[in-house]
Amino acid sequence: ASAGTRVVYYSSDYVFDGTSGPYKEDDEPSPINAYGRSKLDAETVIQSICPDALIIRTTAVFAWDRTSPNFAMQVWDRLQSGEPMKVPDDQIGNPTLASYLAEASVRLAQQSETGIFNVVGKDLMPRSDLGRALARAMALDTALIEPVHTSELGQLAPRPLNAGLTTDKLEAVLGTEPPGLSDSLKQFRRNWRAATHTPQTVASVSPEASKLKAEILDKVSEYYRLVHGPEEFVPFESRVQYAGRVFGEEEMRNLTDSSLDFWLTLGPYGDLFESRMRRYFRSASFSLVNSGSSANLTAVLALMSPQLERPLVAGDEVITPAVTFPTTLAPLVHGGLIPVFVDCEIGTYNIDPNQIEAAVTDKTRAIVVPHTLGNPCDMDVITDIAKRHDLYLMEDSCDALGGRFNDQLVGTFGDLATLSFYPAHHITLGEGGGVIVNDPKLARIVTSVRDWGRDCWCASGESNTCGQRFGWQLGDMPRGYDHKYTYSNLGYNFKPTDMQAAVGVAQMDRLDDFVSRRKSNFSRLYEGLQEYQDRIILPVADDRADPSWFGFPITVQEGQSRNELVQTLEKANIETRNVFAGNITLQPGYADIEKRVHGELVNTDRVMRDTFFVGVYPGLGEPQIDFMLERFAEFFRSH
Numbered sequence: 001a002s003a004g005t006r007v008v009y010y011s012s013d014y015v016f017d018g019t020s021g022p023y024k025e026d027d028e029p030s031p032i033n034a035y036g037r038s039k040l041d042a043e044t045v046i047q048s049i050c051p052d053a054l055i056i057r058t059t060a061v062f063a064w065d066r067t068s069p070n071f072a073m074q075v076w077d078r079l080q081s082g083e084p085m086k087v088p089d090d091q092i093g094n095p096t097l098a099s100y101l102a103e104a105s106v107r108l109a110q111q112s113e114t115g116i117f118n119v120v121g122k123d124l125m126p127r128s129d130l131g132r133a134l135a136r137a138m139a140l141d142t143a144l145i146e147p148v149h150t151s152e153l154g155q156l157a158p159r160p161l162n163a164g165l166t167t168d169k170l171e172a173v174l175g176t177e178p179p180g181l182s183d184s185l186k187q188f189r190r191n192w193r194a195a196t197h198t199p200q201t202v203a204s205v206s207p208e209a210s211k212l213k214a215e216i217l218d219k220v221s222e223y224y225r226l227v228h229g230p231e232e233f234v235p236f237e238s239r240v241q242y243a244g245r246v247f248g249e250e251e252m253r254n255l256t257d258s259s260l261d262f263w264l265t266l267g268p269y270g271d272l273f274e275s276r277m278r279r280y281f282r283s284a285s286f287s288l289v290n291s292g293s294s295a296n297l298t299a300v301l302a303l304m305s306p307q308l309e310r311p312l313v314a315g316d317e318v319i320t321p322a323v324t325f326p327t328t329l330a331p332l333v334h335g336g337l338i339p340v341f342v343d344c345e346i347g348t349y350n351i352d353p354n355q356i357e358a359a360v361t362d363k364t365r366a367i368v369v370p371h372t373l374g375n376p377c378d379m380d381v382i383t384d385i386a387k388r389h390d391l392y393l394m395e396d397s398c399d400a401l402g403g404r405f406n407d408q409l410v411g412t413f414g415d416l417a418t419l420s421f422y423p424a425h426h427i428t429l430g431e432g433g434g435v436i437v438n439d440p441k442l443a444r445i446v447t448s449v450r451d452w453g454r455d456c457w458c459a460s461g462e463s464n465t466c467g468q469r470f471g472w473q474l475g476d477m478p479r480g481y482d483h484k485y486t487y488s489n490l491g492y493n494f495k496p497t498d499m500q501a502a503v504g505v506a507q508m509d510r511l512d513d514f515v516s517r518r519k520s521n522f523s524r525l526y527e528g529l530q531e532y533q534d535r536i537i538l539p540v541a542d543d544r545a546d547p548s549w550f551g552f553p554i555t556v557q558e559g560q561s562r563n564e565l566v567q568t569l570e571k572a573n574i575e576t577r578n579v580f581a582g583n584i585t586l587q588p589g590y591a592d593i594e595k596r597v598h599g600e601l602v603n604t605d606r607v608m609r610d611t612f613f614v615g616v617y618p619g620l621g622e623p624q625i626d627f628m629l630e631r632f633a634e635f636f637r638s639h
Contacts, residue, residue: 006109007046007053011116013093015040015057018160021092022124025057025116025169033157043116052114056105057165059120060130063098064191070098071127072134072188079140089128089147093164094120097184100440103284107174117173118165122180133181136464137189176441183444187285193268194275213260220256224249233623240624242551242575242615243424246514247507254502269501276508277434281412285443287435287450288501289494292398292420293327294450295433298494299416300331302435302445303366303392305489312337312392316365317596321351321372322604325580326587328370328396333593340364340596341585346603347540349373349553349579349611353381359598360389369414370396372579373613374426374518374550375541376405379413386414394418398433401426402515403548410548415439416446421500424617426514426548427507429500445489453491456483515548517618521625522549525616528629532636535560551613553579555606560639562610568635574628575615582608 013021014036015029031037046053062072078085096119104119128147135142150159171177228247231238258269270288277286289295304312312318314336320329322341332339342355349372356367367386369377386393397403397411398420404410411417416439419425421432435450437443448454455474473479474486529538537555541547556562566576583604584590585597614628 007050008105008109009042009046009053009055011039011043011055011057012036013057013059013120013163013165014160015043016160016163018092018163021160021162022094022164022166023118024166025118032160035157036160054105054108054114055116056101056108056119057116058096058101058118059163059165060093060095060127061098061101062095062130062134062188064188064195065098066195071130072138075131075134075140075145076138079135079138079144082141082144084144084146085131086146086148086153087128087131088150088153088159089126090149090161091127091159092124092162093127093130094122094124095130095133095181095184096121097179097188099187099284100179100184103440104170104174104178111173113173117170118167119170120165120167120178121184122167122178124164125181130181133185134188137185138192176439179440183440186444186447190271191275194271213257216260217253217256220252221249224252228252233621233627235623235627236573238573238624240572240574240615240628241617241619242577242613243617244619245423245428246510246617246619247428247503248510250506250509251503254506255499258499258502263498265497266495266501267498269498269505270496273501273504273508276505277436280508280511281409281436283412283436283438284440285437285446287437287446288496288504289433289435289450290496291431291494292418292422292425292433293330294492294494295398295418295420295435296327296396297331297334297492298435298446298449299394299418300335300337301449301490302416302442303394304335305445305449307445307488308441312365315363317361317363318366318368319351319356319359319364319598320368321370322583322585322597322601323349323372323579323581323607324370324584325396325398326584326589328368329584329590332368333590337366338363338594338596340598341601341604342598343601343603344372344607345540346537346555346606348375348377348542349539349607350375350377351382352603353378355599356382356385360385360391364389364391366392366394368394368396370398371400371403371410373539373553374400374403375539375547376400376403376410376545378542378544379405379408379410380544383413392416397436398425399550400548402511404546405542406544407546411436412438415442421504421507425550426518427504427511429496429504429507432496432500432504448489449491450494451491452493453487453489454484455486455488514618518549518616519547521616521618521620522547522552524622524625525552525614525628528625529554529632532632535636549616551577552616553611553613555611560610562612564639565635566612569614569628569631572627572631574631576612577614579607579611579613582611 016023017030017032029040131145132142274286317338317340319340321344323344345352393414395414395417397417400410417436419434421429435446469483470480472483539553
């Protein structure tokens, strides 16, 4: 504390005697065992030494974590071996998912909160009910959970019974309620599936079949080396692509492995890929979809869900740049939302952050910002505006996987963010996309929108994970209506296949290297083009940004011809691309949409007229980059 470090101490509901729970933060403690007394003593000492310490009381924490002896792991170990497990039915607490506890702790610390906070799940229940729920989530026999009174367990230390904690204070500070057990189990189950349903354990097959599969996969590796090995670059003949797939034998092995198991919809590889993406972004959730365009539509529909307290509705305004990709904008139009177009900056090609504030009106409800060509927007300004005006913030990070702003990954600033896994992007699944969910209350909604809009969260091939398939009462529906056919949102089937996810799992192993090679190619181009800044404008990144470049954008100076330069490059077999739609308000499909334009789109029009980009993707090496630089030099010598 003396060094300026925040002190966060984790305590427990065991500081209370369990006679009149659930307990508020300011209720009088009265521990009944040594553990509770030690927790209370520690609270007292810490507060006396560090008055600004954050003390978090929690209870019944669970997670899928084989390194931890938490209650969920005890249930797994006992029931998987067929052993019955006696669990008290008179000890009441709040089941708390460990990842939520961590997330809420970070938010409290970031907000410089001090004093005592209860951080627990929303639901109160007996420990035996939690045991049965965990057993169902892990496909174990719930009959092996034997509810008993605490007095029958022969525990040496007394336990508080009617305990648990309230969360009113937490909700007031964070502005959202904690997840209930149903939502917590959904994430828990996905982690369980990702850990236990690995491709090698999906199906029980004979030793002969396993041996045959291994031989097939080895043949796939051999085929890869024969057919997809490195190719020699031949100037003017070899195509210098702006983007493309980069893969190895691991992707082909995974793809073949999945196809041999013939798991067609999302399954084990899907669980594994989503789990890895959640860990990468440290996000509340991640939903894999079938394209970046579907990701954008899923995210917008989630923000319009009637399950939100303040959903977006038709007629609401959404601020977004006029330089954009069509499917960043199309979901807003289809939802009846009114795009408010703001100009971009030349150099960064991102939304001009200095114009956003003035574009806000009493009709503004959201900001949607793409990180253009992998260059992070000014998220300090944008998040500040979103917070002060209580606006939803959505990041289109389809071109920016791996980029950072202030050392924080893009895609983690907004309520939601989207990714694309089309072959041109940072990693590929062939086709595919994803929604990064940073606001926990949106996690279940996003999955619902992706999965037909249904309320049920059972995985494919499962029917009663919650144990209440015919026990729900929702809205005006008949009580007990099949939960698998109850729809709480407007949704679609946006799921990809497990075979695509299999490719993605292998691609994730390459992500850091891919990002590094993109940066290296970008730097080599930048250094080689600096001497021509009287002819072209080179890309600019904010000092706080660490871009994960998708391409190398170039704007020709006034009086220069983009078309002549582009044609010279294309004749040399060097691919070029415009910056997507340019000024999208001029595109035929968008010319007549309902919209508002804030200010003049001077830079946007210039981008449409004078800007293009070339590739920096990891399939390019020094020979291709040097060849591009030679063609630029040749052009500038002759023009």
